[in-house]
Amino acid sequence: MKPKIEDVAKLAGVSPTTVSRVLNNRGYISEKTRKKVHDSMKQLNYYPNEIARSLFIKRTYLIGLIFPSTSNPFYGQLIFHLENIYAQLGYKVLLCNSQNNEQKEKQYLQMLQRNQVDGIIAGAHNRGIEEYDIPKLPVVGIDRYLSDTIPVVSSDNYDGGRQATQLLIEKGCKKIIHINGPNFLETPANLRRKAYEDVMVASQLKPITYEFPLKSNDEIVSGIIKDLFNEHPNVEGIFASDDMIAAKVIREAKKRGISIPDHLKVVGYDGTETTRQLLPELTTVEQPVEEIARKAVEILNFQIDGKHEDIQLEAILPVKLIESETT
Amino acid sequence: MKPKIEDVAKLAGVSPTTVSRVLNNRGYISEKTRKKVHDSMKQLNYYPNEIARSLFIKRTYLIGLIFPSTSNPFYGQLIFHLENIYAQLGYKVLLCNSQNNEQKEKQYLQMLQRNQVDGIIAGAHNRGIEEYDIPKLPVVGIDRYLSDTIPVVSSDNYDGGRQATQLLIEKGCKKIIHINGPNFLETPANLRRKAYEDVMVASQLKPITYEFPLKSNDEIVSGIIKDLFNEHPNVEGIFASDDMIAAKVIREAKKRGISIPDHLKVVGYDGTETTRQLLPELTTVEQPVEEIARKAVEILNFQIDGKHEDIQLEAILPVKLIESETT
DNA sequence: CTGAAAGCGCTTACAG
DNA sequence: CTGAAAGCGCTTACAG
Numbered sequence: 001m002k003p004k005i006e007d008v009a010k011l012a013g014v015s016p017t018t019v020s021r022v023l024n025n026r027g028y029i030s031e032k033t034r035k036k037v038h039d040s041m042k043q044l045n046y047y048p049n050e051i052a053r054s055l056f057i058k059r060t061y062l063i064g065l066i067f068p069s070t071s072n073p074f075y076g077q078l079i080f081h082l083e084n085i086y087a088q089l090g091y092k093v094l095l096c097n098s099q100n101n102e103q104k105e106k107q108y109l110q111m112l113q114r115n116q117v118d119g120i121i122a123g124a125h126n127r128g129i130e131e132y133d134i135p136k137l138p139v140v141g142i143d144r145y146l147s148d149t150i151p152v153v154s155s156d157n158y159d160g161g162r163q164a165t166q167l168l169i170e171k172g173c174k175k176i177i178h179i180n181g182p183n184f185l186e187t188p189a190n191l192r193r194k195a196y197e198d199v200m201v202a203s204q205l206k207p208i209t210y211e212f213p214l215k216s217n218d219e220i221v222s223g224i225i226k227d228l229f230n231e232h233p234n235v236e237g238i239f240a241s242d243d244m245i246a247a248k249v250i251r252e253a254k255k256r257g258i259s260i261p262d263h264l265k266v267v268g269y270d271g272t273e274t275t276r277q278l279l280p281e282l283t284t285v286e287q288p289v290e291e292i293a294r295k296a297v298e299i300l301n302f303q304i305d306g307k308h309e310d311i312q313l314e315a316i317l318p319v320k321l322i323e324s325e326t327t
Numbered sequence: 328m329k330p331k332i333e334d335v336a337k338l339a340g341v342s343p344t345t346v347s348r349v350l351n352n353r354g355y356i357s358e359k360t361r362k363k364v365h366d367s368m369k370q371l372n373y374y375p376n377e378i379a380r381s382l383f384i385k386r387t388y389l390i391g392l393i394f395p396s397t398s399n400p401f402y403g404q405l406i407f408h409l410e411n412i413y414a415q416l417g418y419k420v421l422l423c424n425s426q427n428n429e430q431k432e433k434q435y436l437q438m439l440q441r442n443q444v445d446g447i448i449a450g451a452h453n454r455g456i457e458e459y460d461i462p463k464l465p466v467v468g469i470d471r472y473l474s475d476t477i478p479v480v481s482s483d484n485y486d487g488g489r490q491a492t493q494l495l496i497e498k499g500c501k502k503i504i505h506i507n508g509p510n511f512l513e514t515p516a517n518l519r520r521k522a523y524e525d526v527m528v529a530s531q532l533k534p535i536t537y538e539f540p541l542k543s544n545d546e547i548v549s550g551i552i553k554d555l556f557n558e559h560p561n562v563e564g565i566f567a568s569d570d571m572i573a574a575k576v577i578r579e580a581k582k583r584g585i586s587i588p589d590h591l592k593v594v595g596y597d598g599t600e601t602t603r604q605l606l607p608e609l610t611t612v613e614q615p616v617e618e619i620a621r622k623a624v625e626i627l628n629f630q631i632d633g634k635h636e637d638i639q640l641e642a643i644l645p646v647k648l649i650e651s652e653t654t
Numbered sequence: 655c656t657g658a659a660a661g662c663g664c665t666t667a668c669a670g
Numbered sequence: 671c672t673g674a675a676a677g678c679g680c681t682t683a684c685a686g
Contacts (some may be wrong), residue, residue, distance in 0.1 A: 004663055015673045020665055027477070028671050041546055050441040051382050052663035056678045060378065069407050071441050073601055076403035080396050083424050087431075092442065092574045104414075113418065114377040218604070247605045277545070280606040292355040305447070331679055347681055355655050375669045379679035383662045656686085663678105670672085 003044040012040040013305040018291045023048055029087055033189030054116065063300070064112035066096045066105060067123035067273060069315030073274035074242070074287070075123060080143065081293035089297070091096060091118070096276040098122075100215070113137065121210045122146065143188050151303075153315045154188040154295045160285040160319040161195030164239045167283070169203055171265055176200065177228060178209045179249070180241040188316075192241050192269060208232070225252050236264060243268035243275040243284055250282070250326065281325040288317045330371040339367040350375055373620045381443065388615060390627070391439035393423045393432060394450035400601035401569070401614070403449060405469065406413060408620035409448060416624075418445070425449075427542070440464065449473065454613070467623045470515050478630075480623045481515035481643045487612040487646040488522030491566045492593040496530055498592055498654055500564030503527065505536045506516030506576070507568040517642075519568050519596060531637055535559070552579050563591060570595035570602040577609070577653065593653040608652040615644045 009016045013035060021027045022037040029037075035075075040046070054060045063086055067075045083093045091323070096108040096116060112120055117140035139146060143154045168176050178196045189266075193209060193243075200207040210228050212221050227246050228235065240246035245267030250260060260265050271286030295315045302310045332350075336343045341360060348354045349364040356364075368375070381387045390413055394402045410420045423435040423442060431440055432449075441585030445466035466473060470481040495503050505523045508516075520536060527534040537555050539548050552575050555562065567573035573595030577587060585591050595602070622642045629637045 005665095006663080016663090017665080017671090017673055021672085024665080026665090030671060033671080047437065047441050049443060049663055051378055051387065051443050053665075054678090055376075055378050055382055055663085055680085056665050058678070070397045070410070071400070071404040071407040071600055073398070073400060073403070076400070077398040079422070080398040080424055083397070083422050087423070093422050094436065095406070095410050095420050097407055097412070099411075108414075111419065114374050116376060116378050244604050247607075251607060251677090273398055273599055275605060277571050278505075278602060280574075280578060292393075312344065332680080332681095343679090344657055344681080345655090348656085351681080357655060360655080376679055379662090380681075381662090382664085382679085383681050385662070460673090658685090660682090660684105662680085662682105665678090666676090668676105669674090 002049075003046045004049070005046075007044055008037065008040045008046050011044060012036040015161070020026075026073045028244050045251065058116075060116045060118055061091045062094055062115065063091050064094045064096060064108070064115075064117040064120040066098050066108055066112075066120060069097050070095070073272040074270045074289070077272050078123070078293055081290045082297065085293055089301075105209050119304050121296050121300060126315075138300050140300045140303075142292060142296055145187065149313075151299045151311055152188060153288040153292050153299065153317070155292065156316045157188050157191035157319075157320045158195045159193035160269060160321075161239070161289075162199055163194045163319070163321045164192075164269070164285050166197040167321060167323070167327055168237035168239060168265055168267060169199070169205070171237070171261075173265055174205060175207075175232065175235050176237035176239065177235050178207065178231060178239045178241070179225070179228070179245050180209055180211060182211055182214055183209075186277070189241070189295045192239075195200070196239055222248055222252070225249055229256060229258075237266075238264065239267045241269055243270045243272065243279065243282060246284065246326075247275075247279055247281055250279075255327045260326050271320075271322055276322075283324045283327040284322055286320045286322050288319065291317050329376075331376070332373075334371055335364065335367045335373050338371060339363040346483035359638050374546075385443075387443045387445055388418045389421055389442060389444045390418050391421045391423060391435070391442075391444040391447040392449075393425050393435055393439075393447060395427045396424050397422070400599040401597045401616070404599050404601070404616050405450070406622055409624065410616045412524065412620055412624050416628075422549060434554045446631050448623050449629060451644075465627050467627045467630075469567055469619060469623055476640075478638055478640050478642070479515060480619050480626065480644070482614040482619065482646045483643045484515050484646075485522045487614075487648075488519035488566070489526055490646070490648045491519075491596065491612050492523045492526040494648060494650070494654055495564035495566060495592055495594060496526070496532070498564070498588075500592055501532060502559065502562050503532065503566065504559060504562050505534065505566045505568070506551070506555070506572050507536055507538060509538055509541055510536075514568035516568070549575055549579070552576055556580070556583060556585075556595045563590065564593075566594045568596055569607060570597045570599070570606065573609055573611065573653075574602075574606055577606075577644075587653050598647075598649055610651045610654040611649055613647045613649050615646065 005019045011021045019037050022034050023030055051063050070076045070079055086093050098105040123142045139150050141150055141152045180193045192219045197207040210224055212224050238249050240249055246266050249266050253260055253264050268282050268284035271284040332343045336346045346364050348356055349361050359614045369429050397403045397406055413420050425432040448467050450469045466477050468477055468479045472479055507520045523535040537551055565576050567576055573593050576593050580587055580591050595609050595611035598611040626638055
């Protein structure tokens with residue numbers, strides 16, 4: 001069986017208390033004892049059982065991460081940074097792919113509570129889930145309003161939408177169409193649309209938004225893009241609410257022999273590493289993914305440490321327009 | 328404070344033993360008692376502490392996942408499936424981004440042991456790490472030989488390399504170049520190169536492989552691709568060892584005004600969802616990501632359950648050539 | 655059908 | 671500087 005503290009203690013000829021103290025660098029320990037203990041630990045190949053420790057100290061240093069899918073480049077990159085930051089802070093990360101499924105999400109929430117996580121960071125979903133309002137469980141949302149008391153971190157969606165739309169206007173587009181998810185959601189991401197509409201109106205242009213439904217797959221989105229081109233064959237600019245959609249727009253335009261950027265200009269949103277590698281020609285609004293991760297961790301830490309006075313309820317981080325070849 | 332089993336017991340007027348039995352559906356419980364206990368749990372909003380449970384049963388239902396980065400589309404998708412499968416099986420998943428850093432990886436390995444994970448699934452790295460040989464800790468490698476006794480799951484890299492190369496030959500290419508990582512590594516992925524060389528030689532063509540170093544970044548890879556085009560301006564076919572590299576090849580070809588597929592044909596490897604969305608025109612060899620995940624879980628489960636006779640030391644899953652517009 | 659006791663592997667006051 | 675005892679929140683024989 002795995003050696004335990006008692007085994008180390010026996011071999012070193014000391015008490016379990018002493019071994020624990022050596023392990024945790026707590027209290028006074030003579031150099032001689034410390035060495036004996038360390039030698040015994042090495043000899044037995046001992047490593048402490050964190051489960052037992054967690055039970056006692058009532059702290060797991062576990063963080064739950066609930067996001068739709070690591071397969072999506074934006075979330076994949078965000079989770080990468082979150083995990084990195086937490087690893088450096090001595091935390092571990094429990095991964096949950098919610099797939100935007102409310103039922104799954106509730107189950108994960110239960111599971112994370114049972115496993116005594118110190119906190120939760122959760123990413124975009126269709127709507128707030130009241131189950132997130134767990135007394136004393138630190139939670140931070142990313143691009144997502146979970147409840148009135150749960151802090152949200154997001155990129156400056158409004159400014160991103162504004163910059164994207166303005167760029168298209170500056171480049172001479174008049175007929176500019178936006179593609180986005182459903183409008184009824186109160187997500188920060190909806191500000192991309194709001195900004196688009198505001199800028200269009202301010203420039204005396206008519207905003208037109210094509211919406212795809214909440215649970216839409218590849219085909220549905222492709223169909224909507226086809227509709228867009230059929231109904232507006234003379235569209236000059238398209239601002240897609242994310243890079244995946246922008247990629248589909250580009251593809252459809254190519255199929256129709258519409259040359260980009262001469263006859264059509266396209267702007268995406270996200271600007272993940274993966275997009276920039278696979279589709280570097282796309283002009284897009286880059287989210288500060290690492291900074292979002294850092295901010296979310298910072299706010300969650302304030303909650304964990306009980307520093308409630310330091311918590312911002314909303315943190316908005318600046319985006320960066322990356323001009324490439326589609327505009 | 329959080330209610331514990333004792334609180335539920337008191338409220339229900341029974342012993343903690345009985346509550347535990349209700350919780351675990353073990354032994355005989357009268358319907359009346361069961362109801363009382365359930366009511367009390369609901370009233371107190373009780374949920375069991377898995378940490379305490381784990382300590383006793385010596386089983387955490389935790390699996391450690393060590394992969395270079397969730398930001399990479401292949402690993403992101405693989406991890407997505409692994410997590411999904413494990414969630415359905417009632418397991419939880421601890422995520423570790425090793426970033427191909429041996430030091431980090433060793434630390435994660437320690438951490439996972441301290442946290443009493445039931446098993447580990449680890450993805451590609453530069454070389455085997457002896458620390459993986461932990462007595463009685465179930466481990467499975469994906470596309471990676473960790474040690475003689477650790478099972479490996481991979482796509483049929485040889486067949487993938489063969490199909491890619493043969494396609495290029497069939498399409499009329501004579502001068503076909505391969506781009507891959509360093510050859511000295513004994514990874515299953517190196518079979519892609521081996522297959523390329525075998526097919527070329529069998530077709531009386533000269534294999535030429537451009538290698539990029541182990542720790543290479545964007546720029547280094549781009550530089551190597553530039554070299555390739557400078558040194559072989561008349562190259563007709565390029566088989567890249569993954570889709571990211573293929574994307575760079577396409578980009579460089581465009582810059583040089585080389586038209587694809589007319590004057591140059593390109594084949595990638597991986598065929599992740601993300602690639603297929605962002606770069607659907609790429610011909611590539613699709614890895615059976617979900618099947619790889621399933622197989623790895625299956626083999627790890629055999630180890631966890633002690634069914635050592637059922638364990639395959641090497642599982643190779645079939646790939647699928649997806650012909651698109653770059654060939 | 656139900657309960658009292660012991661124990662999972664740690665840590666922390668409290669003594670000395 | 672070091673140790674004996676109690677306890678973190680569960681579960682499992684063992685009794686009854």
